[in-house]
Amino acid sequence: MSDLLNLSNALSALAASVAPRIIAVEGGDGHQVSGFIWRSGLAVTAHEVLEGEDEAEVLLADGRVLKAAIAGRDPSTDVALLKFETGEFADWPTADVVLPGSLALVAGRSEASLIASLASITEVGPAWRSMRGGDIAARITLGLRLSGHTEGGAVVAPDGSLAGMAVTGAGRRAIAIPATTIARSVATLADKGYVPRGWLGVMLHPLGKGGGAIIVGLESDSPAEHAGLLVGDIITTWNGEAINSVGAISDRLGTGAVGAKVNLGVQRGGNAEQYDIAIGERPRR
Amino acid sequence: MPSNTISRSASARAAERVWQGAKGIHLVLDDDALGAALRLALSDRADLVETGPDDASVVITDRDLPDFSGAARDRVLRVGPGSEGRNGIDAIEPSLILSAGAVIAAGYAIEPVATEASNPDRAPIHLSHREHQVAALLVDGASNKLIVRQLDISVHTAKFHVTAVLDKLGARNRADAVALILREGLVAL
Numbered sequence: 001m002s003d004l005l006n007l008s009n010a011l012s013a014l015a016a017s018v019a020p021r022i023i024a025v026e027g028g029d030g031h032q033v034s035g036f037i038w039r040s041g042l043a044v045t046a047h048e049v050l051e052g053e054d055e056a057e058v059l060l061a062d063g064r065v066l067k068a069a070i071a072g073r074d075p076s077t078d079v080a081l082l083k084f085e086t087g088e089f090a091d092w093p094t095a096d097v098v099l100p101g102s103l104a105l106v107a108g109r110s111e112a113s114l115i116a117s118l119a120s121i122t123e124v125g126p127a128w129r130s131m132r133g134g135d136i137a138a139r140i141t142l143g144l145r146l147s148g149h150t151e152g153g154a155v156v157a158p159d160g161s162l163a164g165m166a167v168t169g170a171g172r173r174a175i176a177i178p179a180t181t182i183a184r185s186v187a188t189l190a191d192k193g194y195v196p197r198g199w200l201g202v203m204l205h206p207l208g209k210g211g212g213a214i215i216v217g218l219e220s221d222s223p224a225e226h227a228g229l230l231v232g233d234i235i236t237t238w239n240g241e242a243i244n245s246v247g248a249i250s251d252r253l254g255t256g257a258v259g260a261k262v263n264l265g266v267q268r269g270g271n272a273e274q275y276d277i278a279i280g281e282r283p284r285r
Numbered sequence: 286m287p288s289n290t291i292s293r294s295a296s297a298r299a300a301e302r303v304w305q306g307a308k309g310i311h312l313v314l315d316d317d318a319l320g321a322a323l324r325l326a327l328s329d330r331a332d333l334v335e336t337g338p339d340d341a342s343v344v345i346t347d348r349d350l351p352d353f354s355g356a357a358r359d360r361v362l363r364v365g366p367g368s369e370g371r372n373g374i375d376a377i378e379p380s381l382i383l384s385a386g387a388v389i390a391a392g393y394a395i396e397p398v399a400t401e402a403s404n405p406d407r408a409p410i411h412l413s414h415r416e417h418q419v420a421a422l423l424v425d426g427a428s429n430k431l432i433v434r435q436l437d438i439s440v441h442t443a444k445f446h447v448t449a450v451l452d453k454l455g456a457r458n459r460a461d462a463v464a465l466i467l468r469e470g471l472v473a474l
Contacts, residue, residue: 047460048458048460051458051459051460052428052429052444052447052459053428053429054428054430054431070428072426073426075426075459075460075463075464131464132460132461132463132464133464194425194426197424199474200474201473201474202473202474203470203472203473203474204470204474205470206470213470217473219473245468246468246469246470246474247467247468247469249474250467250468250470250474251468253467253474282424284425285421285422285425285435
């Protein structure tokens with residue numbers, strides 16, 4: 001048999017082996033994307049199509065349509081966690097090392113059919129922060145265009161392990177959210193149903209020229225209040241780094257900040273002062 | 286000598302320099318100290334010379350723009366504290382001002398690099414009380430159903446408020462709206 005035939009057969013065999021895990025997910029407004037079963041009872045998909053919803057419809061490989069509860073979402077990594085009767089599935093082994101130039105199969109589902117595309121891993125860049133403040137383990141770029149239906153599909157390494165979830169990133173490029181990053185979000189979402197944010201307990205306004213952010217409100221019993229901050233204080237530095245906007249502070253209050261200690265440089269009545277704060281977890285209603 | 290006029294002989298010399306290729310700069314300044322500093326800096330520059338308004342390629346002023354009209358406004362460089370936006374230099378550093386003046390005299394315009402704090406065109410975002418409540422719930426990742434329960438409103442009204450918040454923020458979707466709500470300080474951090 002020719003090499004080409006061998007390659008083709010290997011790819012279709014790979015697609016067939018992962019097909020049982022690949023699902024289609026439909027949100028409330030009829031938009032449909034792909035997803036995949038993470039382990040028994042849990043599936044992962046791209047969260048954007050599920051905005052505003054509590055549940056979604058999923059189409060399984062065997063043709064069944066089920067209602068799935070949205071167990072939680074992490075907008076910073078684009079991961080939404082679905083709960084439904086998946087059947088028995090072991091954890092999907094995650095790919096070891098993803099190398100640029102290697103191949104991957106992007107597997108999605110549309111209506112009743114499996115959609116399988118061969119893609120190159122065109123780039124494996126270092127860890128990066130998404131525009132919504134998520135820490136993504138690696139910048140994995142895929143050499144193909146995702147159709148709307150295959151957003152959320154599984155990026156499968158040649159050995160059948162899971163390399164990540166396919167989503168469209170900046171510049172309409174297809175990227176893979178690495179399996180390790182998904183695992184982190186899944187662990188938190190399965191446990192709490194949400195991803196916690198860092199919390200100081202202050203209402204901030206920008207200060208215009210001169211930078212910094214001024215405290216216009218202080219929540220009682222908050223980390224900021226406990227540290228001794230007052231309304232009217234101007235926050236000018238965060239662990240020594242200059243703060244010149246409210247966004248500079250909210251960017252630093254992502255999930256990883258919970259429990260961290262930060263030294264804030266503050267202007268109070270013309271005097272420069274320093275305050276140490278233990279960042280709390282944002283309270284939820 | 287008033288800071289806005291130059292003597293007749295100086296004017297003649299300036300016209301000569303302009304004819305030779307220097308760009309004319311007319312100073313209209315209330316701040317005498319700034320005028321003196323600029324004139325001193327001008328004496329070092331071969332490419333610029335102080336002239337009267339008729340020979341000037343650019344007018345440097347610390348007054349407000351309404352004092353100038355029509356096409357002349359494009360040739361006005363505003364300097365000093367509070368000079369914002371196009372062709373405004375929020376400084377009194379003479380070499381910076383003259384360099385900016387040379388650029389404008391050559392027919393270009395100067396824009397400040399937009400930072401969050403100094404963009405004068407961005408209107409502040411005002412949310413109604415209800416919209417604030419919805420914004421806080423969006424940050425918590427609330428579904429429409431949860432918003433309905435928490436605020437005791439209909440699904441229709443909840444969706445209406447969510448849309449209004451997204452529109453006011455210029456957000457394409459809820460996740461972008463949350464990012465903006467947090468960055469704009471519309472909820473406590």
